[in-house]
Amino acid sequence: MTPRPSASLRATTAAAAALALLLTGCSTEQDATGAADQTPDPAGTTTSPESADDAAASTTAAGDASAADFPVTIPGPAGDVVIEERPERIVSLSPSATEILFAIGAGDQVVAADEFSTFPAEAPTTDLSGFEPNVEAIVGYEPDLVVISNDINDLVAGLGELDIPVLVNPAPADLESGYAGMADLGLATGHVDETAAAVQQLRDGVAAALEDAPDSPVRVYHELDETLFAASSASFIGSVYSELGAVNVADEADAEGTGYPQLTEEAVVESNPQLIVISDQAAYTAEDVAARPGWSEVDAVRNGNIVAVDADISSRWGPRLPQLVQALADAMAEVPAGEPVGR
Template sequence: MSARRVPLLLLPLVALLVLASCADRAPSPATPSSAAGGDAFPVELRPEGAPPVTIDRRPERIVSLSPSTTETLFAVGAGEQVVAVDSASTYPPEAPKTSLSGLNLDPEAIAGYNPDLVIVESDLESKLADALAKTGVTTLVLPAPKSLDAAYEQFALVGKATGHRAEGEDLARRTREEIGKLVADTPKPDERLSYYHELDPSLYSATSATFIGQVYGLFGLTNIADQGDPEALGGYPQLSAERILRADPDLIFLADSKCCGQNADTVAARPGWDTLSAVRHDRVFALNDDIASRWSPRLVELVRTVAEAVAPRASR
């Protein structure tokens, strides 16, 4: 999760000089103000929580080092412009997956793909942007959004950055509407339900102050991880088994089913967990880890899963 990032190592000066001198990409031809698809360039982007960026011409060689953004690039129709994605970008299947890392950023390895635009989730002290700028490559930082509205804004921004403005705006609108309809159509339980969202078997969780917590908040669920302060520990506290047993959540959502093989049976086998209401009443839900941790258009699938978990608890 984003709460546990590996610091970016500083590259020796000589490496940066070699990187700058060895770039042999031919200069891109001048692009008219109206690019493919009727999108005008240059465009200025102001992503929330990141430095503003100006993209002079429609990017034709994009490297994505953010799994969420990789999904969005393909969703807005920019897939053919993507030449490389990081090792964690598992969707869509046709994405050109490589050994690049979005955590340990390597300017030389990234430059080897001859990009004209690189998209990352985080760039500590702009080290990557500064290094790639020496070769004329633009770096766009798109941090994890703090709200659903911020996620929708990123969809539109990715479209604007890649020459697919209309598609990005349409994706944002459709995702917002689909999620809104799912929430509106879900019967409301007679009593407020509590839940536990598990990130890994060591009992790390996400509070209601996080992006994932806001999804559950759409259905009025109470997060047992809040413990009086949803902002504590960056919103990703490690709970104790005693705390979870004491809270006795009505619903349990497992975002560690793919990575760690967790499911209703493994949860029930934990000491004392067979006494939990969620276990006894078959209310343990295994999520797709990737969908549950990304702010991509597949958010709709996560919201649908939560809606299906909540609906049976309402009176008909």
């Protein structure tokens, strides 16, 4: 007789299947006769009517299993994380993760969040730090799961000695890895179905915003601070510009692919960006940028295409991403048409 797989293995297999389904951004539309048409999804894949039905059935089965069955095992940068039971006391030391946890229906399981987890308003913000995490302070909330974006001060090992699982949910490098991070949080908290819906809603929102981007490429310079650190295409925000069809003027300075190179004023002026984007929380304004010596002939300055975007949304992966994409698409659409991409 063939031995039955263990409960742990069954749960892990279901979780893996659900994770794969969460990352499949497939959808179908029906015409007036009720027949399903093949419809490309935002990621560029196409689902046939037959595969859509199969996927729907599989999603229900896998979603029910992974939502109800623990333990689950989630691979991560710090090693596999085994979560024995549905966590009911989550501590989040990542603003992005906090926002996602509430969006996928796990908000009532979060008992404490770090000092920068200011959204949504009902998030239990505390003075806990994600940059200088303190094991004793974290343990004081009696967590059964801790979510972090980086393993600072060997927090994973420190909490592991106390049998507290830690899920490292790093900042994504691009849109798809962001969806994968959401899926991990859904599996870890027992909210697979809600996460699948949130991922699809996010994909749809991003796709709708991308449609408003101009057809002609726009040279963009996304400035992080007044020391001229910028976001290149190797960063998450840079991947958004790539999806929008923009030409990122910081790429030439990022030979090592760090995502955040520091440019010189001469390099920025020479690249002649048509759109300059800064943070709305910067200690300077668009007017200050326009007044920089030597920048008056830069296209973005000359045409008044310097915009400030919401710092929280532009620096965090999360459900508000379509708002950022829409704001950038609108700003790019304001760039005068007909200007060449090269100087």
